[in-house]
Amino acid sequence: MYNIPDASPSLINEDLAPATERRWGAFSIFNVWTSDVHSLWGYYLAASLFLLCGSLLNFVIAIGLGSLVIYGLMTLVGNAGVRTGVPFPVLARASFGTFGANAPALIRGVVACFWYGAQTAAASGALVALLLRYPDMLAFHESSHMLGHSTLEVICYVIVWALQLLIILRGMETVRRFQDWAGPAVWVMMLFLAIYLVVKSGTFSFGSEIPQDVLVKATAEAGITTAPGTWPTLMAVAATWITYFAALYLNFCDFSRYATSERAVRVGNMWGLPVNLLAFCLVAGVTTTAAYSVYGEVLLHPDQISAKFDSWFLAALAALTFVVATLGINVVANFVSASFDFSNAAPRLIDFKRGGLIAAAIALILYPWAPWETGATHFVNFIGSTMGPIFGIMMVDYYLLRQGRLNVADLYRENGEFRFNNGWHGKAFIALFIGMVFSSILPTFTSILPSWWGMYGWFFGVAIGGGTYWLLRSGDMR
Template structure:
């Protein structure tokens, strides 16, 4: 089915505008290389580095940490591939596609939850990136640190200026639309690989070879290890849980299904594992060099303050990397979500700017440095969004058999109307999935379940939806049979 040959008949203005409409074939210009570079830009950032490095800080060996990274990437790429297909086939973004399962009104609920989570992550990444800005300025102007004595709302003046500068860089990229985003990603991702390889060289040199880095022993064993292992896996999945949902926002620009499948395979599991491997090796090197694990790459760069060129180049690379992931993963998605809410008033640029303004109010500087808090948050995010992902995947492949009625997405009297625009079965399935995924947080005897929250959420949400929708189908068949019998 090609969006080039399909015309939307009399679309409702409250459900349709240019940004939500199917991308025509001639404008689907993203090849596999574009997706590879975009994913490199999204995963090569400060938060991803810290999460991978923190596995060593938690007491894992290098091999154990790599195992957690590989398992999380396998789970992610499978879910992402499955949810990418509808966007690549129909050229539609996530806020439109989810109308098929939740109804045109009901879709607003998961869409706004996803937008809330994405804006939250924008705030986290913006603050992390602003630390790199501060590091650059400190090298150029050492007295910069003294401005920190003047505090406002929990943050020093120097940090406010760094944060504001980084925020404006986001606004500049967003202001030129999605094509500027794609071009920016094409060179931002590889830049961080260069920095990472340089730091790996440093770690190997400090340790006098690879062997000492791999010989760091695990401090975890038995049940304690497995609990930490799977919590780490679900935590790393939680970081990209929003991408599992909003990946159609990107694959709608793909030249073909093959391009997005190959590009994402290269960009996510392969490059993410490589990047995490570098992070883990570098963190292991900091244990040997400084007697303690340093998981914050900005803090690590500042250990080289007697080599300002190293700090400047490294901080610039981190800044660009964090800017790239923030725009693609945490601005593109809520922008489309807000457009879906007010299609007659918003376009991509306006909605993107609104998203980054809202992000400031999350005030990440007040809690960012609490590692336990961050892992709990990302775990809860994965558990909440997992059921929605499961519902979308089941709806597309098992309920719709990969066939959507394109026109019904943009009218109020179509296949996705359900009951006044709400599919209550989807909400029941979502509720069941979220309860099962997060119940371990509040019921101590079921705490083990929380260790696997994302996996449970996506599976239970999807299966519950399949059962509920099949029961609806059976009811409809019985009703039709009864009608025919009564006619006879």
């Protein structure tokens, strides 16, 4: 039970209150990252970026430096979570105001719901691909349809959707236990897949045998158009890798608030980010190049590789692993965040579990239209680009202006330090708008900025949004 005198019921409930039970050690923090990156899309991106580096040395430079930057940024957010014990939407109250924080929280929540549905569809797709090996299932898939999809696809989507719901509704401790099991399990399967294909191909290479035109075409979805192995490409690879984690820079404190100490966060982040990310990218890249030698195709999606297996057992094992991996990233990157974000909007009515139910319901409602397969993806990416300015504003506020000291109790009081103007902080929203102009609006809707600007839009958003906020507030904090 929380113990904050004069806390407003419109700002607090048991889930939003500072964490009191802290059982997440370094191993659990490490598995936040194994769960987050080891997904179907994470594998595709890792393999693509590996191949675009052009050599092992370039890979170590681009992905290595990018992973160190990710480690530094996540540790900043993680330490704030340990010190305050509060989730992202509550921490955002310090800079955006007690009620103004709902704006960045709901932006994060909307993006989380969208990708929650997309990841669920990807995981269910792995199950569908496995079942289509049976002639009866293939006939059912082709003959029966509902909600704009095959009935088999709908059934698999609902199964995966329900499994995630069972995990999250049992609470954050169950999330921790799931991650502690799922993270190592996915790694075992990844290594098995790599060893199997390397042995079958008889080669251990880094993609040099793949024709450059074939490689560029296969990796086009990664958004990097410069020639593999060049310095512009290496810079773009590092930037893409860093930006991939934009959402979790905001809400990693949703997890670190349960950590036993700042040291647990640092150690878990070190193993889970630079070490794990380098190893994961290396394994994904080696697996892809070995698969090219075996099958004569650039197969950047692991379910494409498993579909080639002659052995039903190996295909089933791979499909199950991909489902578990995608469940992991959905819980970490999407479900938990949306639960806290929606709870923050109406604490008296919505607790963590109800917030999760809302997120799951939205993902289920979206499925018939599958907006993640249409141009809606660009809209959500546009909204998501606002995460750069939000992150910059929050970190400038917490570390530069407040020197890491925060009156946590006032985060839950309507008339406390963070009331600003009726619960809204105008200067934060001015900084957010200016940051958005340069991170997303100008590069998306105009040709005023150079063509390469969009690749680094998140960084410009952090710098310009955070810098503007510092200029507007520096006089207030003296």
